[in-house]
Each structure stands twice: as structure tokens, then as C-alpha cells.
Amino acid sequence: MKNKIIxxxxxxxxxxxxxxxxSTLSEVLLWEKLKQRSMGVQFHRQVPLLEYIVDFYCHELQLAIEIDGVSHDFKYDKDQQREHQLEKVxxxxxxxxxxxxxxxMFSVLMSIKETIAQMQHKDPNLNAEKTPLKSPQGDNSFPKKEKLTHKTIFEKLFSEGKTLKEFPVKLIYLNTSFPDAVPVKVxxxxxxKKFKKAVERNRIKRLLREAYRLNKPLIFNNIEGxxxxxFLYLGKKDPDFRQVEIAMKTLLKAFVNKEFHEKID
Structure with a gap:
């Protein structure tokens, strides 16, 4: 398949x-894992696309990887615009x-591998090495259709939802239905009250979304209905990502165990 020129x-x-x-330290560390077709596809560093430069880019998949540092907590809107423009092409x-x-790094590489596998699954003409997916839903992406925006469901969650807690995160969940039949919306x-500044709240929400994205196959591969x-952040201070991810993984496993009696190691 001929690579599309952006x-x-x-x-x-x-x-x-x-x-x-x-390069930053994180870019150097990740490049060591991506170079020389280590993932079965070719990545390049610092690639110009449109009016932007992405940290890593695979031409054959049209897959860009960005590493977000602390500075990105202050430019959420710009990041969203950048992502939208790139998606358009x-x-x-x-x-x-x-x-x-x-x-x-283990979770990072798993996320990248799952994304590559998902994209290859959608396009069988790609020449890269194929990696089968456990489930079409079991990838580590977090598309817009999986984001919860229904006001009435929000209200029902807080009035009727079940809860699980693993500090510093609380999960409120509700068995419901959606017109587009998406298994889970988040x-x-x-x-x-705890975080007055929008930039602080945005950073916490970004970490929660990222922790969920990395671990969502735990539920998508086991869920029914x-x-x-x-996901509500309970802490009083800025969280450490590792702490949030551990809590997220524990909550998702507990949810599957409680609702479907499936124990996940």
C-alpha cells in the first residue's frame, strides 16, 4: 500500500x-523502543504534518504518537484543535x-502495540506484521463515541448508580442502554471545590482518561450489556499518574468481578 503524503x-x-x-528524556526512551521497525512498522522522529510537528510518525499507518509533558496541561484546547486537524487528513x-x-514503559508499549494491531486489523492491505486482537472493542483508544455526554444518564448515575472505591478514584456505574449500542460510555x-483552577482540573481529568484508556480492555473483553x-477523583492534591493507574486497574477488575463474577488476574 502506497503511503499517503500529508x-x-x-x-x-x-x-x-x-x-x-x-530530544527530551521520554522521547529518547521511547525512540529506543520504536526504532528499526521494533514494532513491525517504521516510525520516524519529529515529523512535520500540516502546521504541526509530531513526536513520532508511522507513514504506512498514518499513526502519530505524542508525548504530553506538564506544559500540555496548560494548552488543552490547542491540543484538541491540533488533534482535530490531523484527524481530518x-x-x-x-x-x-x-x-x-x-x-x-510496559503499559506504554502495550498501548502502542494494541493501537498498531487495531489499525492493521482495519486495513488488511498493510504490509506490516499482523497482530490479532482479542476483541474489536479491546483496543486502547478512547474515541468520542465512548465519552458520556447524556445529561439524564449523569443524573441517574448520581441518584441510582452503584459505587466502587480505590483511593484516589471512585467509580460510579449504571447498567443502561445507548442508541449507538456502545458497551461503555465514560x-x-x-x-x-477541591481544585479551583481549571488547569488543575484538566490535568486530573487527563490522567483519569489516560489511565482508563490504557486499561479499558479489562472490561471490554469481559463485559455484557x-x-x-x-470516574471521580477523591484526592486533595495533584495525583501521581502511577497511583491513578493502579487505582483504575483495581476498580475495573473489581467491577468485572462484582457484575459478571469473572476474576481477572
Whole structure:
């Protein structure tokens, strides 16, 4: 399959070259795992696309990988716009947390492998090595259709939902139904009373979403029916991603065990 050429601003070429020479620690660590077709596909570093430069890019899959550091907590809207523009030209963007790359490379690589496998599954003409999926739903993406936006379901969750707690995260869930038959729709909440600044709440919500995204196969491969989830942050201080991810994994396993009597190791 011929790689699709994505146009870019030629003025970015020199800047991209400089970025390659001045990589962050997390970029260096991840590049060691991606280079020389280690994932079965070819990645390149600091690639200009449109008016942007992405950290890593696979031309044959049109897959971009971005490592979000602390600075991204202050530019959520710009990141969303960037992602939207890239998606319009067919680029799939996978976001990773800087701290996650440094401290939990195993989960990072699993996420990348699952994403590659999912994209190859959709396009059998790709020449890269194929990796079968456990389930079409069992990937580590977090598409818009899986985000909970129904106001009435929100209200029912808080009035009728069941709860599970694993500090610093609380899961409120409800067996329901959706018009598009998505198995699980998710919302994340960082309370305004504890975190006055929007940037603090956005960072916490980003961590909750990322922790869920990385561990969602635990439920998608075991779930029956349709569920609405709200993940509520209970802590009083900015969380550590590792702590949030451990809590998330524990909650998802507990949910499956409680609702479907399936024990997950």
C-alpha cells in the first residue's frame, strides 16, 4: 500500500531537525523502543504534518504518537484543535504521558502495540506484521463515541448508580442502554471545590482518561450489556499518574468481578 503524503509547512523542516537533536528524556526512551521497525512498522522522529510537528510518525499507518509533558496541561484546547486537524487528513493521534513513558514503559508499549494491531486489523492491505486482537472493542483508544455526554444518564448515575472505591478514584456505574449500542460510555470528574483552577482540573481529568484508556480492555473483553461510568477523583492534591493507574486497574477488575463474577488476574 502506497503511503499517503500529508502536506506540511516547509518552514517547520529546520525546527524539526533541531527537535531531533534536543530530544527530551521520554522521547529518547521511547525512540529506543520504536526504532528499526521494533514494532513491525517504521516510525520516524519529529515529523512535520500540516502546521504541526509530531513526536513520532508511522507513514504506512498514518499513526502519530505524542508525548504530553506538564506544559500540555496548560494548552488543552490547542491540543484538541491540533488533534482535530490531523484527524481530518486521516492521521490517528495516540497521546502518552511523559511520566508514564519514564516509569511504566510496559503499559506504554502495550498501548502502542494494541493501537498498531487495531489499525492493521482495519486495513488488511498493510504490509506490516499482523497482530490479532482479542476483541474489536479491546483496543486502547478512547474515541468520542465512548465519552458520556447524556445529561439524564449523569443524573441517574448520581441518584441510582452503584459505587466502587480505590483511593484516589471512585467509580460510579449504571447498567443502561445507548442508541449507538456502545458497551461503555465514560465521564471523568475533578471537583471544583477541591481544585479551583481549571488547569488543575484538566490535568486530573487527563490522567483519569489516560489511565482508563490504557486499561479499558479489562472490561471490554469481559463485559455484557451497556454501562455508563463516572470516574471521580477523591484526592486533595495533584495525583501521581502511577497511583491513578493502579487505582483504575483495581476498580475495573473489581467491577468485572462484582457484575459478571469473572476474576481477572
Amino acid at each position: 502536506p506540511y509547512n516547509p518552514k517547520l523542516k529546520e525546527f524539526a531537525r533541531q527537535l531531533r537533536k534536543n 486521516g492521521v490517528h493521534l495516540l497521546r502518552l504521558q511523559d511520566q508514564e513513558v519514564k516509569s511504566n 465521564a471523568v470528574v475533578a471537583p471544583k 451497556n454501562y455508563a461510568f463516572i
